[in-house]
Structures are given as C-alpha cells and as structure tokens.
Amino acid sequence: MLxxxxxxxxxxxxxxxxxxxxxxxxxxVERVPRDVLVMIKTKxxxxxxxxxxxxxxxxxxxxxxxxxxxxxxxxxxxxxxxIVILIGGYFVSALLANSLGDAWGYRxxxxxxxxxxxxxxxQRAAEPVEPIGHGERANA
Numbered sequence: 001m002l003x004x005x006x007x008x009x010x011x012x013x014x015x016x017x018x019x020x021x022x023x024x025x026x027x028x029v030e031r032v033p034r035d036v037l038v039m040i041k042t043k044x045x046x047x048x049x050x051x052x053x054x055x056x057x058x059x060x061x062x063x064x065x066x067x068x069x070x071x072x073x074x075x076x077x078x079x080x081x082x083i084v085i086l087i088g089g090y091f092v093s094a095l096l097a098n099s100l101g102d103a104w105g106y107r108x109x110x111x112x113x114x115x116x117x118x119x120x121x122x123q124r125a126a127e128p129v130e131p132i133g134h135g136e137r138a139n140a
Contacts, residue, residue, distance in 0.1 A: 006032045035123075039116045043109040050105035055097035062089020 003009050003016035004026040015022050062085060069081035 002029045002032065004029060006036055035120055039113055039120065042116065043113040046112050047102075047105035047109035050108050051097050051101035054101035054104075055093050058089060058093020058096055062086055062093060065089060 003019065003023065004021065005016060005019040006029065007016055007018035009016065009023065009028070013023065066082045066085040066089065069085050070078045072078075073081045
C-alpha cells in the first residue's frame with residue numbers, strides 16, 4: 001500500500017516515513033496516479049536536456065577547435081593536433097556533462113518537479129481522490 005504522498009508503506013506502519021503524516025489521518029491509496037508518473041518522466045527529460053546540451057556543446061567546440069588546428073597548423077602536426085584536440089575535447093565534454101551537467105540538470109529538473117507537484121497538490125485538493133481507509137483492502 002502507498003501513503004497519500006505515494007510513498008510505499010511498511011506493513012502495519014502508522015505514519016509515513018517520508019512525509020510524517022499519520023495513516024489514520026490521511027488514509028492510503030492503491031496506486032500512483034498517471035499525473036505523478038508523467039511529472040517524474042518530465043523531470044528526467046529536463047535533466048537529460050541540460051546534460052546532453054553541455055555534452056554536445058563541448059563536442060561542437062572540440063570539433064571547431066580540431067578543425068582550426070587542422071587549418072592553421074601545417075603538415076603532420078596539423079593532423080596530430082586535430083586528433084589530440086578532438087579526443088581531448090571528447091573527454092572534456094564528457095567530464096563537464098557528468099559534473100556540471102548533472103548538477104545543473106538535477107536542479108533544473110527538481111525545480112520543474114516542485115512546481116508541477118504544487119500544481120498537482122492544488123488540483124488534488126480541489127478534486128480529492130478517495131483514499132482507502134486504514135485497514136481496508138483495495139480488492140475487498
């Protein structure tokens with residue numbers, strides 16, 4: 001069973017370990033609503049958009065830098081510079097995407113989720129879902 005905040009409950013728990021509300025006070029729910037699942041999927045999309053933007057932006061800069069090296073450095077040194085800058089740029093963009101991108105993406109995704117969650121709570125308060133009473137079974 002799930003608490004009214006959609007956190008799984010331990011059998012026989014009297015309070016939710018996540019939100020701290022008493023089960024007898026708010027009741028139980030049988031399943032997570034589709035709206036909540038959509039919010040989580042949207043959050044993951046927001047996070048991925050930031051991470052991928054940083055990764056592909058870094059790769060684009062590496063390609064530009066490698067091409068410039070190939071153009072401005074003549075002979076075998078130009079080819080070597082192209083390869084070194086391209087490979088180095090790949091690792092730098094991966095490092096930036098995995099450090100800065102993850103942190104920025106998480107904050108951006110969480111901010112959007114917080115806003116969506118507040119909207120969902122307001123809608124749920126206006127049209128409450130009938131919770132399952134304490135001790136009742138959904139299939140009974």
